Amino acid sequence: MEIRKLDQMFDILGTRTKQRLVAAWAIDTHTIMAVSEAVKMGIIEGTLVGDEAKIKAVCNEHGIDAGTIKIVHSDNDLAATALAVDLINKGEGDFLMKGLLSTDRYMRAILDKEKGLMDPGSILSHVTVAEPRNYHKLLIFGDVAIIPLPDLAQKVTITNYLIRTAHFLGIDNPKVGLLAASEQTLPKIPSCADAAIISKMAQRGQIKGATIEGPLGMDLIIDKESAQIKGMKSDVCGDADCILFPNIESGNAFYKTVVKLLKSELCAVVMGARVPCVLTSRGDSERSKLYSIALAAMLAYSS
């Protein structure tokens, strides 16, 4: 089934074997509430790694039944994160979530060469799934948070992550728009040049499972009328499922526009590690955190 609303993830997860979330240094109200809510909804199983006393205190304070969640004790953030990663590597968890530690420390634990979650040569990237108002379907895009200025190879990897995410959301042949400064192939503008190259790679079957078009301006990617006016005939135009951003600035600005200006929901996941990793920020809404957990759970079926 093709998912067109983020809520539909809950319905699907409810019918499947539950994926096991492991939250690192999960001692704060935000994390514990989100995990317990997801468990209560019956979409995941949850393990909180952190100071047991603190976790129980938060549960008591908010009337959460601590019995529904597994607690693994650890004294501090670094040890708890290492332990959480270790649980994943031992096969005792299916995806990771960040608790009250800095993003920096969280990422370092994932990237740790010996004990982390990376296979050699793999690339971490951040994938967002948004449900923008006024758009007729979900929009999957990246990278808005991890890779500042992806080179061609990284763009290909990100494109593949977007496509994989779409597939796990039931979108069989996603339409991918490669955002650039212009739809013209201007060789001196890297966004245009890389988009042209990726588009040809897709034609040659080097990127599979999607219809890819670029370079395209944002108007052409999301608005059919603009495409008609400019005489652009691609199926992707006005009906994109995925957008590859050429750099973090453009992606991040779009992400924040969706949240703040469009007042629309979105969720995100870090891909490229052995398992999906949830990376919510305290600024995210409660709903958005739940969606991010659900999205990672959806993607965990692949790993």
Add this chain to the structure above:
Amino acid sequence: MKSLNEIAAKAQSLSQKVRIAVAMAEDANTIGAICRAASEGFVYPILIGSKARITELLNPFSIKADAYSIIDLPEMDLATREAVRMVKTGAADVLMKGLVGTDNFLREVLSKERGLLPPKAIMSYTCALELPKYHKLLLISDTAVLPCPDLDQKIAMVNYSVKMAHTLGIECPKVALITATEKVSASMPNTIDYALICKMAERGQIKGCVIDGPMDVFLACDPAAGEIKGVQSLVDGDADILIFPNLETANAFYKGLMLFAEGELAGLIQGTTKPVVVMSRSESENSKYYCIALSCLMAEER
């Protein structure tokens, strides 16, 4: 046009004789080819060099005295300069190299003040091959001028070749961008250039043709190859034009075909304001004659 003979036939039917200025017209090969064209009536040779030597070379040919002219300038640099000057000023329609080194000849063609290349224009070379085993003419570039073309130069090669194809009556030529593989990879920079050129054509930035690449010669010229490799292409094994990634490849390709596959060719310098014929001495008499015929068609086109 599907053969070099058709090019010659078309040249023969031109309403006006094309005036060809030959710099240092002092070798038998050049004289032979140009006399054939002159005797067929579509060329008026202006032979520049040592009058004594030229007259001697003309002896075996029964060419009428009013069907050509000689300008007596035995000094090589002066003869070359005069030939270029005549073409530049419109006293001649086509420039042709005789017994002068290609370097010296092209230096004059490229001269900023006296030459035939517009500012910033790219000079390149396209030739049309006729091959017994291919069903039509095959235009290839660049076999002679640009050693290692960059993106802009490759685009120029495409545009020049497409223009030549149009002159030969090929309305929407199929252009194949040649390398060793159909895959795009940063480790093979030419494949990156080719991907860009394809997208430029898709976006209407290159017109009058269909383009695909990267691909190998099989995909370009053998319809069965696409099926075997599972590559769908607008060119589809039916290429009219092959663009090569560098001079070595193009040069080896055409010379191999001349030697082993009984190919004939007609080639021209591209990018100049008027056609410029530069032939290597090793080319057959026929090929030289076809070069002249092609230059006449291109001269007419302007």
